[in-house]
Amino acid sequence: MLKSKYSDGFFSIDKENGFLPLAEPLRQLPEAYTDLQTLIDQMPIEREDGSKGLLHTEGAFEKAVLQIENHLEQVKSEKDPFVRAALFRAYSFVCSAYTLAPAHHHFIANGTYGKAHRTVPKNIAQPFAEVADQLGQFPFLDYHYSYSLGNYYKINPDGGFNWENLGMAAKFSGMSDERGFIMLHVDINQYSPQLIEGSMGIVHAQDDEEMNHHLELVGTALKHMNARRRLMWEASRWKHYNDFRVFIMGVKGNTDIFDEGLIYEGVWDEPKAFRGQTGAQDNIIPTADIISGVVDFYPENQLTQYLMDLRQYRPVCVQDFLKDLKESSTGSAGTIARLKASNNQKGLQLLLKILEEIYLFRNGHWQFVQKYIMSNTAYPKATGGTPITSWIPNQIKAVLSAMTTVDQLTEDGAHGFDKKEWKVRFEKKVQLLNKQLEIVQVPSFNPEDVFKLNAALGLNDA
Numbered sequence: 053m054l055k056s057k058y059s060d061g062f063f064s065i066d067k068e069n070g071f072l073p074l075a076e077p078l079r080q081l082p083e084a085y086t087d088l089q090t091l092i093d094q095m096p097i098e099r100e101d102g103s104k105g106l107l108h109t110e111g112a113f114e115k116a117v118l119q120i121e122n123h124l125e126q127v128k129s130e131k132d133p134f135v136r137a138a139l140f141r142a143y144s145f146v147c148s149a150y151t152l153a154p155a156h157h158h159f160i161a162n163g164t165y166g167k168a169h170r171t172v173p174k175n176i177a178q179p180f181a182e183v184a185d186q187l188g189q190f191p192f193l194d195y196h197y198s199y200s201l202g203n204y205y206k207i208n209p210d211g212g213f214n215w216e217n218l219g220m221a222a223k224f225s226g227m228s229d230e231r232g233f234i235m236l237h238v239d240i241n242q243y244s245p246q247l248i249e250g251s252m253g254i255v256h257a258q259d260d261e262e263m264n265h266h267l268e269l270v271g272t273a274l275k276h277m278n279a280r281r282r283l284m285w286e287a288s289r290w291k292h293y294n295d296f297r298v299f300i301m302g303v304k305g306n307t308d309i310f311d312e313g314l315i316y317e318g319v320w321d322e323p324k325a326f327r328g329q330t331g332a333q334d335n336i337i338p339t340a341d342i343i344s345g346v347v348d349f350y351p352e353n354q355l356t357q358y359l360m361d362l363r364q365y366r367p368v369c370v371q372d373f374l375k376d377l378k379e380s381s382t383g384s385a386g387t388i389a390r391l392k393a394s395n396n397q398k399g400l401q402l403l404l405k406i407l408e409e410i411y412l413f414r415n416g417h418w419q420f421v422q423k424y425i426m427s428n429t430a431y432p433k434a435t436g437g438t439p440i441t442s443w444i445p446n447q448i449k450a451v452l453s454a455m456t457t458v459d460q461l462t463e464d465g466a467h468g469f470d471k472k473e474w475k476v477r478f479e480k481k482v483q484l485l486n487k488q489l490e491i492v493q494v495p496s497f498n499p500e501d502v503f504k505l506n507a508a509l510g511l512n513d514a
């Protein structure tokens with residue numbers, strides 16, 4: 053049964069808050085953690101006042117980390133969800149910066165990542181594992197509590213959620229491209245309340261009118277999200293992605309950097325390997341995939357397993373929401389099946405518009421990967437540990453398959469639907485992907501050849 057709200061006291065997945073926290077996250081830790089807060093403030097390569105921070109100088113951050121008091125007992129007594137979230141954020145930043153600092157300096161000197169430190173010191177590992185346990189999370193930098201949604205503050209408190217008005221409470225590089233990159237994720241989520249309202253409305257709709265109203269709501273939310281997403285090209289310059297990328301790398305899947313894992317001193321005897329921070333932990337596309345039925349077209353392969361694995365890297369309340377949403381929209385309760393059963397032609401067309409937005413999101417996102425990653429580095433693994441060139445396009449194929457199925461149910465001319473025109477646009481999408489996949493199959497391919505095709509077929513995102 054789908055509930056109207058899913059909350060852990062920090063997030064509340066409902067039509068008021070969407071996927072954003074209930075209120076602005078704490079910018080600073082409580083006084084008992086002053087040494088830790090000072091470390092966070094002094095950490096970025098470039099600090100707020102323009103001076104060089106600890107990560108700028110090789111070895112300086114690691115030295116400072118060892119001076120921090122072990123706050124394990126204090127952390128055990130914390131009950132406030134906002135304090136817990138801010139502590140998780142602080143410790144996860146310290147953990148990633150500490151372990152990956154050598155890889156960062158190796159990259160600056162040699163252009164390759166080199167090795168990370170393999171041990172998280174006890175004074176960080178123990179309180180981090182404790183707060184992670186309280187939140188039901190793995191002790192590693194994540195998207196919700198750490199790097200993105202739980203890491204913003206409004207520069208002008210009366211202003212909105214556009215990325216220009218958002219600052220990062222904790223940062224690695226401290227440069228404007230890092231802020232633009234991750235705060236745009238928060239910005240895009242300002243439309244998630246409508247996405248939730250529409251999705252819940254679709255599940256509960258009693259007739260075509262209610263169904264179509266909520267399909268329209270989802271389509272409009274996704275359209276706004278796509279318009280904001282496209283601003284990535286200016287919010288964060290692709291050539292500067294490597295300034296901060298190394299710090300969000302995960303352990304799992306990145307054995308070149310971390311070997312067989314990380315030792316959490318004083319917590320576990322054996323090494324652990326958790327996945328890294330990635331937009332793949334965001335909830336917009338998973339929600340849209342479930343409600344539109346794209347999820348039923350996911351290929352049965354390792355990528356799908358990876359996306360499902362990432363469910364565990366989300367707050368428990370988000371996991372519950374996605375699980376219930378899926379259970380409420382499966383089989384004959386699925387949106388496509390219900391639209392087919394009532395031959396709701398208007399609804400089918402609204403669903404095609406939703407699928408178009410999911411396609412534009414994924415195709416634009418694939419172009420991010422081509423430019424921000426493939427044009428910048430030969431390292432083929434993403435921060436989440438996936439082989440990027442083969443996996444990302446796979447999900448575009450799932451969208452194209454869902455589109456074909458829905459198109460087969462639509463009638464030419466119903467409510468002015470022009471099937472022929474739709475087909476022409478659809479074929480371009482298929483052609484683009486096939487040609488791009490052909491290029492990336494050659495081991496020494498040139499990323500620019502992949503990117504140029506987007507404009508050639510009129511599907512350029514920038």
Ligand code: HEM
Nearest residue numbers: 237330331332334337420421424434435436437438440447
């Ligand atoms: C410069 C911008 C971006 C780059 C370079 C990028 C890169 C990537 C990469 C490499 C993956 C593969 C999985 C992994 O991490 O191992 C991925 C997956 C994903 N990313 Fe991003 N990403 C960007 C922006 C975004 C934004 C703004 C969102 C949404 C708010 C997002 C949502 C997703 C989703 C949902 C997936 C899972 C794959 C799918 O379902 O299609 N990404 N991203």
